[in-house]
Amino acid sequence: MxxxxxxxxxxxxSFAIHKYHRNGHLEKIYENALAHRLRKLGVKVEQQFPLTVYxxxxxxxxxxxxxxFVEDxxxxxxxxxxxxxxEHVAQLLGYLKSSRIHDGLLINFGAPRLYIKKYVMD
Structure with a gap:
């Protein structure tokens, strides 16, 4: 893939989770739900995965x-x-640059409308 x-x-x-759970839960609930559902689909997912900063x-x-951290x-x-x-965007971009990972998604479940944006480091 x-x-x-x-x-x-x-x-x-993420859309399916937001449709079912809506907004209003703590971040950890969405983290657990997304990890659970992705694993059910056969996707490798690691939660609170330590990434080295260089x-x-x-x-x-x-x-x-x-x-x-999805599929390494x-x-x-x-x-x-x-x-x-x-600050949220800066956080993700900093993570990508420092860990030398190329792709990232920022997802916000907290609003009535789900927010998802992809970021790529070159």
Missing amino acids: TVNELCDVVRET DEDGTVIGEYFADL CLIVELKACRNTAE
């Missing part, structure tokens, strides 16, 4: 924990807030 196909699966699954010269300077190639950052903010 290509990363674009994988993103489509995550999007479709400095520009390749030195390891720490780690952070991705909400979901896609970081999924989840939110459960009224609106996404620039």
Whole structure:
């Protein structure tokens, strides 16, 4: 499965979760639901997965924990807030750059309308 196909699966699954659970739950509920449903589809998902952060010269300077790390190639950052903010985008872009992962999705379940946006680091 290509990363674009994988993103489509995550999007479709997120829409189904939002349709059923709606907004109003804590972020962890959506994290567990998305991980559960993706695993049922046969997709490899790791929750709170530690990703190494590298400095520009390749030195390891720490780690952070991705909400979901899907098929060893896609970081999924989840939110459960009224609106996404620039800080949320900056957080995901920082994760992508520092961990040298190419693709990420920012998903907000907290609003009446589901928000999903893909980000790519070149």
